[in-house]
Amino acid sequence: MKQLCFLLLAFSPIVGYAQNGYSAGFSLITEYSYSSFDTKGMNGFVNTFNEFWGQKLSKPYSEFSGHEFSHPKFGIGFRFLTQGNAGFTASTAFLYGRKKYQHSATWANDVQNELDFKVRDLSWTVTTGMHIRNAIFLEVFFDANGRKLEMAHATIYQDGSKSLSSEYKLNGLYTGKIASSDIGLQLGFRLGPILLYCKPTWALKNFPPGKDLVTLDDYTNVNYPPTDFPSDYRKYTTDPLGYVEQNLGVKTDDFEGFRLAFGAELIFGGKNKKKD
Numbered sequence: 001m002k003q004l005c006f007l008l009l010a011f012s013p014i015v016g017y018a019q020n021g022y023s024a025g026f027s028l029i030t031e032y033s034y035s036s037f038d039t040k041g042m043n044g045f046v047n048t049f050n051e052f053w054g055q056k057l058s059k060p061y062s063e064f065s066g067h068e069f070s071h072p073k074f075g076i077g078f079r080f081l082t083q084g085n086a087g088f089t090a091s092t093a094f095l096y097g098r099k100k101y102q103h104s105a106t107w108a109n110d111v112q113n114e115l116d117f118k119v120r121d122l123s124w125t126v127t128t129g130m131h132i133r134n135a136i137f138l139e140v141f142f143d144a145n146g147r148k149l150e151m152a153h154a155t156i157y158q159d160g161s162k163s164l165s166s167e168y169k170l171n172g173l174y175t176g177k178i179a180s181s182d183i184g185l186q187l188g189f190r191l192g193p194i195l196l197y198c199k200p201t202w203a204l205k206n207f208p209p210g211k212d213l214v215t216l217d218d219y220t221n222v223n224y225p226p227t228d229f230p231s232d233y234r235k236y237t238t239d240p241l242g243y244v245e246q247n248l249g250v251k252t253d254d255f256e257g258f259r260l261a262f263g264a265e266l267i268f269g270g271k272n273k274k275k276d
Contacts, residue, residue, distance in 0.1 A: 021082070021083045022080065022081060022082045022083060023080075023081055023083065024078070024079065024080040024081075025078070025079060025267045025268055026076065026077070026078055026267075026268060027076065027077045027078065027079055027091070027093070027195075027265045027266055027267045027268065028075075028076060028077075028265075028266045028268075029073075029074065029075045029076065029077055029093055029095060029263060029264070029265045029266075030072065030073070030074050030263060030264055031072065031073050031095070031197075031261045031262060031263025031264070032070070032071075032072050032073075032261065032262050032263070033070060033071060033072070033073055033097065033121075033259050033260075033261045034067065034070045034259065034260045034261070034262075035067065035069055035070050035071075035257065035258070035259040035260075036066045036067055036257040036258045036259070037066050037068075037069060037254055037255045037256065037257045038066070038253075038254040038255075038257060039063070039064045039065070039066045039254075040231070040254065041231040041249075041250035041251055041254045042064045042231075042250060042254070043063045043064055044231035044232055044250075045061075045229070045230055045231055045232075045233055045250065046060075046061040046062070046063055046064070047063070048230075048231075048232050048233040048234045048235075049061060049105070049233040050105075051234070052233055052234050052237065053107075055108075056107060056108055057105055057106065057107055057108065058106050058107065058108045058110075059104075059105060059106035060105055061103065061104075061105040061113075062103075064103070066257070068099075068101045068103075068117070069099050069101065069117070069119045069255070070099070071097050071098065071099035071119070071121075072097055073095040073096060073097035073121065073123070073261075073263075074095065074096060074097065075093050075094050075095035075096060076093065076094060077091055077092060077093025077094070077125075077265065078091060078092055078093070079091040079195075079265070079267055081131055081134065083134070085132070085133055086130060086131070086132055086133075087130065087131055087134070088128075088129075088130060088131075089127075089128070089129055089130065089131045089137060089139065090126075090127060090128045090129075091125075091126075091127045091139075091265075092124070092125065092126050092127075093124075093125045093265075094122070094123070094124055094125075095121075095122070095123045095125065096120075096121065096122050096123075097120075097121045098118070098119060098120045098121065099117075099118075099119045100116075100117065100118055100119075101116075101117040101119075102114060102115065102116050102117070103115040103117070104156075109158075110158050111155060111156065111157055111158065112155070112156040113153065113154070113155060113156075113170075114152075114153070114154045114155075114156055114162070115151060115152070115153055116151070116152040116153075116154060117149070117150070117151050118148075118149075118150040118151075119147060119148070119149055119150075119255075120147065120148040121145060121146070121147050122145070122146045122147075123143050123144065123145045123146070124143070124144045125141055125142070125143050126141060126142050127139040127140070127141035127186055128140060128141070129186070131190075134190060135189065135190050136188070136189060136190075137186070137187070137188035137189070137190065137195065137197070138185075138186075138187055138188075139185070139186040139187075139188070140183070140184070140185055140186070141183070141184055141185075141186055141199065141201075142181070142182070142183055143180075143181065143182040143183075143184070143201060144179075144181055145178075145179070145180045145181070145182060145256070146177070146178070146179055147177070147178040147179075147180070147255065147256070148175070148176075148177060149175060149176040149177070149178060149214065149252070149255055150173065150174070150175050150217075151173075151174040151175070151176075151214060151229065152164060152172075152173050152174070153170050153171050153172060153174065153229075154171060155167070155168055155171055169237075170230075172216045172217070173216070173217045174214050174215060174216055174217060174228070174229045175214070175215065175217040176212065176213070176214040176215070176252040176255070177212070177252065178211075178252045178253065178255055178256055179208055180203045180204070180207075180253070180256040181203070181204045181207050181208065182201040182202060182203050182204065182259070183201065183202060183204065184199050184200050184201030184202060185199060185200060186198070186199040187199070188265075193266055193267050193268060194264055194265070194266055194267075195264070195265040195266075195267060196263075196264050197262070197263055197264075197265065198260070198261070198262050198263075199260075199261050199263075200258070200259070200260050200261075201258070201259045201260075201261070202258055203256045203257055203258070205253070206253075211251055211252050211253040212251075212252050213228040213229075213247075213249040213250065213251060213252065214228060214229045214249065214250045214251070214252055215227050215228045215229075215249070216228065216229075225240060225244055226240055226243055226244055226249065228249030228250065229249060229250045230243065230248060230249060230250070231248050231249060231250050232248045235248055236248070
């Protein structure tokens, strides 16, 4: 895959500038991003919590599949392409998307624990590659992504009231900010002003470096340390000092991973220019 990316980057400008003229235009973009994340941290919490409380739970937490945060995105962009049977194309775009998701467990007395997730994504995409007859597009691209994760752990009582307060140590609002850089391929087919595309992307692990923990953001909660969300609930409960020393919280970079996106780009307002 890397060799193909390098060949496209090197070859496409040469092909493109050999054509007679170019066109450029702004675009509206919509896509659905089928994403995955590393479930090790969250399923570590699920399994150790279920084991710790055992039969006191009438409905334990179910494991995460890793696809809970797939969601649509919308944005605007700009695309440039040279004319001819084969040519160069490049684009840039800003996309935004968000997802809400709930995950719950029920105790024997019908009190519930709920994990209420809110994920907000903002990405900047740059693509470059080649087109054939302005109909088939093959591009490589780079994404710079920012993700805001909010994870509220609440207690829901029998009367339906919900509490984030510290009557239970785990309750509170946890947040994480995730920055990632992705690379991938994009294959597109253009029908009139609409470019339909599919793109698989891979996150570059540890770039940028310095990943953090998903930490408690509700500072009215006085039951800490620890201040992060646990991947090992038993250790978190029975040995908090050892838990902190071993850095057993859920990591922010767990929430980045492989994505497969399907989208449509509506190109409009283009200006054509012929070479003399």
